[in-house]
Amino acid sequence: MRTSTTGQRLIAEFEGCKLTAYKCPAGIWTIGVGHTSAAGKPVVKSGMRITQAEADDILARDLVRFENAVARVVEVPLNQNQFDALVSFAFNLGEGALASSTLLKKLNAGDYTGAADQFARWNKVGPKVLAGLTRRRAAEADLFRRPVTGASTVPATPAAPTIPRAPTGLLAALLGLFRRS
Template identity: 45%
Template sequence: MKAAVPVPAKRTADFAVSDAGIALIKHYEGLELRAYPDPGNPATGEPWTIGYGHTAGVRRGDVCTAEQAEAWLRQDIKYATACIERRVEVPLTQGQYDALASFVYNVGQTQFGNSTLLRLLNAGNTVGAAAQFDRWNRGATGVLPGLVKRRAAERVMFEGGKGLAP
């Protein structure tokens, strides 16, 4: 087996989410062409979601095409990456960038900005930051199996693996 070649870390502005990062987001968000209530918040169902986890302006009864879902995904990824570029102060590898893009896409900019994961990462503690992914596995009703799997995949990608195995 050939040893993995280390990928040099770069500034966040030098990146775009890779095909592997987009595949990770698509896999865990899933494609829904009809709006559905947030499964992590069964009391209110808010926010309503459509496409690949798109929530902006979505209401009960909304529908979309696969093409619209793809366009929303690309736009929403831009918001996630802009957040990473504003808040991450250390160089990243492509896998770290992709994992963070998936994480921010799912938990949101405010939660990421206030997270211990970000604080540890910016302090240069990538091992500690990687361990923080596992803590973000809860919804309003407790631990959600889908989030456990997603965070494990993001952590694998952050640590240099492919990210979809768990």
């Protein structure tokens, strides 16, 4: 499963996009759409600048990292909205926070409602409640609770890669004609 446009918008709305490195409220050097050195390359330093194209590339890599993190730790089926909310949560707080959270424990026990209620607990930096984190956690919980119309839940684990089969029948015959030309 990959993050939908809705999930990407949620992350971008709360992270913003800054092309010059800055320290986030937790004091961590950040650039682009919420990228920190903890998420991988590039290492973010004071005075660092990137282009919008670089910010887009970094975001794409970071999303894959956190999508894979969600897929690794979630043991129950998720709909797209639930997956997106968890990717946003992990993107903001890190893989370790998700992996060790009561939110995940409740989710993996099949308690989807209890899991959704846990988002609100993650609105602090140290002992200080941040309004922006409170809004983000509320948006993630709302997305997590929102049903996906016309779609069913699917396992969060990535699908095994398909192995292409050699063409057979009419397709094989047609391809054979083109190879001889």
